[in-house]
Amino acid sequence: MNVLVVEDDIELTQFIQKGLVSEGVAVSVAFDGTIGRSLVNEHRFDVVMLDVNLPGMNGFDLCKFIKQNWPAVPVIMLTALGSLDNKVLGFEAGADDYLAKPFAFKELLFRLKALARRHPSRAPRPKSLQLLDLKIDTDSHRVWRSGQRIELTAREYALLEYLMLNQGKVINRVDLLENVWDVHFNTNTNVVDVYVNYLRRKIDQVEPKLLHTVFGVGYLLGAEP
Structure with a gap:
């Protein structure tokens, strides 16, 4: 190393x-x-x-x-x-x-x-990811929804990429903390919820909504909850 x-x-x-x-x-x-x-x-x-x-x-x-x-x-x-x-x-x-x-x-x-x-x-990553009209270029970290460029912070992008790599799956907060933040927070922290809300306001300005909360479990990125 x-x-x-x-x-x-x-x-x-x-x-x-x-x-x-x-x-x-x-x-x-x-x-x-x-x-x-x-x-x-x-x-x-x-x-x-x-x-x-x-x-x-x-x-x-x-x-x-x-x-x-x-x-x-x-x-x-x-x-x-x-x-x-x-x-x-x-x-x-x-x-x-x-x-x-x-x-x-x-x-x-x-x-x-x-x-x-x-x-x-x-681990190898695909060069691009897509869910309906939401697209990611993983090399440049650029994101589009309905053809419109979306500006994300580094942490918002990391969160979105991880959710895109696991689209259709319900991801709990502990999983997100470990794989997006790479640290073991006190599980009482609301940093995941805060950043999910930041991300949701940016990518879900049009229909259909893609970032869903599965109450009591975690979050899911997909066409349907």
Whole structure:
């Protein structure tokens, strides 16, 4: 596994690097966002770890840059900003996981391996997906409904793509959390419901409605509930 760590805390970076190398992980390091962007441009990484408060280019902007250019590369945010609002900002930027400081190294290692193992880039995907007049280009992440382009955030797109890959099936919230957010949230969180509503407002402005709630179970993307 080849990992990029973008973190301006030198002591913490050395701690992470030493631990990962001892586990057989190849590690590259950048101490500011601008250098991190250059390294991402020049090399292929299996996972990128980002601090939020970085000199040169902050972690949210760097995450957006990575996801716009290499959407298959998993990104985990490492930050002291651990509130739910900040986590939502991180996921909105396209992050696949979010680990608040201070953290246990074993948990970090587990999350890195989980991202590298479960990320969609490890499995082949069709170049396009379609359900009636809803169409997705999985290479460009562009979406259309009734011939009209729909603008989605990175997280909304990831949610829609997963539902499209499983169209006609009822998907529960835990499944969505694990496969779209790649993290194990407290199951009391309503982040899935919030993003389903965001997505529904964008793709279901015309008939027939495609994104359905199956009460007490989860969500279904299909022509009929």
